[in-house]
Amino acid sequence: MGTRKTAVFGEIENELAELAKAIGxxxxxxxxxxxxxxxVCVCGEIVDTLPLAQSTVSQHLKELKAAGLISGTVEGVKSCYCINWAALERFKTLLDDFFKPGSGQNCAC
Amino acid sequence: MGTRKTAVFGEIENELAELAKAIGxxxxxxxxxxxxxxxVCVCGEIVDTLPLAQSTVSQHLKELKAAGLISGTVEGVKSCYCINWAALERFKTLLDDFFKPGSGQNCAC
DNA sequence: AATATTTATCGTAATTTTACGATTAATGCT
DNA sequence: AGCATTAATCGTAAAATTACGATAAATATT
Structure with a gap:
């Protein structure tokens, strides 16, 4: 227990959830x-802007990368990161498509 | 440790993160x-569509409600839930406003 | 009044997340 | 070669999340 039951959900549900979770x-x-x-941003600059330890920021960067929201390349000693606009667009599209108002009755709540 | 350091971040960052987390x-x-x-949906109907225990679904509904993404009212024995379109719009607006491409150099990664 | 239905809450266990310091690996500089 | 800088990884602890069954509370039904 304590584990997400991703296997029982649809592919889109999981994709949308994973992107949202990464932003969350x-x-x-x-x-x-x-x-x-x-x-474009060098890792150290990101670390400087955040009130968190370097290792913690590194962990967050890793998660964003795993979700496909950013990409990073090594530039000598430094690491260069940049945003993946396509992934962000994909997220917005999924949001729009998935949460479109249906033809059902109106809300009474 | 193990706790999110929400206090050190901006209000918008936290608002956006909370909405994303709820969807995540x-x-x-x-x-x-x-x-x-x-x-519009009665709780039981939602439970029926999901391969999860009733108590688990109830927990998820509670979280969505806490994030302001849905609202629910009691209708006799049943509970009626509906989506909060305004919150969803707010989320999309925050996404658009917050992740707008700046005037910086292009990405090289 | 007794029973059934519906949903929230409680208690609990497994797992994941978040955070930090310390260390390592890799490159750059003197 | 030796030292400095940068960033990833490791180890760890605290807390949050996810899931379930059991129970409780509230309304319907018989």
Whole structure:
């Protein structure tokens, strides 16, 4: 127990959930915003903007990368990260497609 | 440790993260989709569509409600839930505003 | 009044997440 | 070659999440 039962859900549900989950932390939101604003960012600069330990930021970067929301390449000693606009667009599209108002009755709540 | 350091982040970062986090689970995505399609839904119907225990679904509904993504009212023995379109719109707006491409250099990664 | 139905809550266990410091690996500099 | 810098990884602890069954509370039904 304590494990997400991803296997019993549809592919789209899981894809959407995974992207949302990756965005679902203020530090990762801040990282994405920084990357969006600057388009390119060296790891150390991201660390400097966040009130978190370097190792923690590294962990968040790893998660964003795993979700496909950012990509990173090694540039000598440094690491260059940038946002994956396509993934972000994909997320928005999924949101729009998945949560479209149906033809059902109106809400009474 | 193990706790999210929400206090050190901006209000918008936290708001965006909280909404994303709430969507960040396939069961909750499925619930939202069901609610979006039908616009109104009785709790039992949602439980029937999900391969999860009733108590687990109830927990997910509670989280979606806490995040403001759905609202629910008691209708006799049953509970009527519906999607909060405004919250979903708010989420999309935050996404658009927060992750807008800046005037920086292009990505090289 | 007794029973059934519906859903929220409680208690609990397994797992994941978040955070940090310390260490390692890799490159750059002197 | 030796030292400095940068960032990933490791180890670990605290807390949150996810899931379930059992129970409780509230309304319907007979």
């Amino acid at each position: 932390h203020p530090a990762r939101v801040a990282i994405l915003r920084e990357l969006a604003n600057r388009n | 689970h396939p069961a909750r995505v499925a619930i939202l989709r069901e609610l979006a399609n039908r616009n």
